[in-house]
Amino acid sequence: METEQQNKLPFLDIAIDNSNNQLTTSVYRKPTYTDQYIQHLSHHHPQIKRAIAATLARRTNTICSPDLLQQEVDHLKTTFIKYNGCPKNLVETTIKKTLQDQVQRPPKPEPSLIRINTPYVGPISQQTQPSRLAKPAKLCYVQIVRGGIRQSPTQEAVYIN
Known part of the structure; x- marks a missing residue:
C-alpha cells in the first residue's frame, strides 16, 4: 500500500x-x-x-x-x-x-435504429415484446419465397438487447 x-x-x-x-x-x-x-x-x-x-x-x-x-x-x-x-x-x-x-472533439452521435429482418411465423411473430428489448430497432417481417425474400410493409419500432 x-x-x-x-x-x-x-x-x-x-x-x-x-x-x-x-x-x-x-x-x-x-x-x-x-x-x-x-x-x-x-x-x-x-x-x-x-x-x-x-x-x-x-x-x-x-x-x-x-x-x-x-x-x-x-x-x-x-x-x-x-x-x-x-x-x-x-x-x-x-x-x-x-x-x-x-x-x-465533437460529442458522439446518438446511435441509429438497428434494422432486424425476421421471418413471419404466424402467431409466434406477434408475441415480440418491445418492452423486453433495450436498444431501439426496426423490426421488419419478411416472407421467404422461392427466388428470394419479400418484405412485408409492416415495420414496428422495437427494442433489442
Whole structure:
C-alpha cells in the first residue's frame, strides 16, 4: 500500500499533491523510470512512433492539473527529442495536434435504429415484446419465397438487447 510522502500520494499513474490544502494532479513516474521509448532510428512504422508520443500527450492532458500541464508537455518534448532521438518538428507537431484534438472533439452521435429482418411465423411473430428489448430497432417481417425474400410493409419500432 502506498503512503503519502511530502504531501504527495502516487495512485495508479497519477501523482496527487496535497500541498496548501489544494489537490493537484500530475503524471506519476516510478523511481526506476528511464524516459526510454522506441528510438527514432529504429525499424518501426512511423505511425507507431507518432502514436507513442500522441498517447503520452493524451495521458498528460487527461491526468494533469491545468497549472502543471505545460511542465509535463515540456517533459514529453525533452524525453522524445533528447533521449529518443526524435526530430523536434515531429514531436511538437504530434503533441500540439493531439492536445488540440482533445479540446475540439465533437460529442458522439446518438446511435441509429438497428434494422432486424425476421421471418413471419404466424402467431409466434406477434408475441415480440418491445418492452423486453433495450436498444431501439426496426423490426421488419419478411416472407421467404422461392427466388428470394419479400418484405412485408409492416415495420414496428422495437427494442433489442
